[in-house]
Amino acid sequence: MECTFIIIKPDAVQRGLIGEIVARFERRGLKIVGMKFMQVSEELARKHYAVHEGKPFFNGLIQYIISAPVVAMVLEGTNAITAARNTIGATKPSEAAPGSIRADLGLEIGRNLVHGSDGPDTAASEIALWFGEDLVNWGRATDAWIFE
Ligand code: IDP
Ligand code: MG
Numbered sequence: 392m393e394c395t396f397i398i399i400k401p402d403a404v405q406r407g408l409i410g411e412i413v414a415r416f417e418r419r420g421l422k423i424v425g426m427k428f429m430q431v432s433e434e435l436a437r438k439h440y441a442v443h444e445g446k447p448f449f450n451g452l453i454q455y456i457i458s459a460p461v462v463a464m465v466l467e468g469t470n471a472i473t474a475a476r477n478t479i480g481a482t483k484p485s486e487a488a489p490g491s492i493r494a495d496l497g498l499e500i501g502r503n504l505v506h507g508s509d510g511p512d513t514a515a516s517e518i519a520l521w522f523g524e525d526l527v528n529w530g531r532a533t534d535a536w537i538f539e
Contacts, residue, residue: 392468392469392471392538393467393468393469393470393471393511393514394467394471394514394518394526395466395472395475395507395514396463396465396506396507396508396513396514396518397416397463397464397465397508398461398462398463398464399461399463399464400455400503400505400506401455401456401457401461402455402459402497402502404460404462405459406496408504411496412496412504412505413462413464415478415492416464416475416478419474420537421466421467421471421474421475422466422467422468422531423466423467424465424466424467424526424527424528424529425463425464425518425522425527426462426463426464426465427462427463427522428462429460429462429463430457430459430460430461431461432457433453433457436456436457437453438520439456439517439521440456451501463521465522465526468538472507472508472509472510472514475507476507476508476509477491478491478507479493479505479506479507481493481494483500483503484496484498484499484502484503485498485499492504493505
């Protein structure tokens, strides 16, 4: 089954929204197979956002991601990447669909609360970068009621 990589970013952690955000993914049926609370190093932040290097917002983005702890997660489920991206909402919170995390909880692109992988290749490389092999393969009691 598909896996995706999620970051609950420093603004969400500082605002006490970890539980609110985890709950939305859990309720949707996505299964947690990796989770850690951590301070991100500048080196890791630069690797994770390497694709944005050279863009005007890059330095601000790196400072944002290392400004306070984050929660890094790996979620598993049917079409987990697309499902999580839709639960997260569009990059600009002011244009995100109502009901999404970014629309319900945020206003600005530079404080948009959550990261989610944008495709299978980035999900694989982000999971490898942040978790390596350190994932938990477990049978959830409700799996048969969520996965057909
Ligand atoms: P995504 O997080 O929705 O995939 P990306 O385009 O991959 O969006 O951008 C990565 C992150 O960089 C965004 O989530 C946001 O935090 C930040 N970002 C993107 N564009 C801007 C901008 O124009 N100003 C400030 N921050 C930005
Ligand atoms: Mg992205």
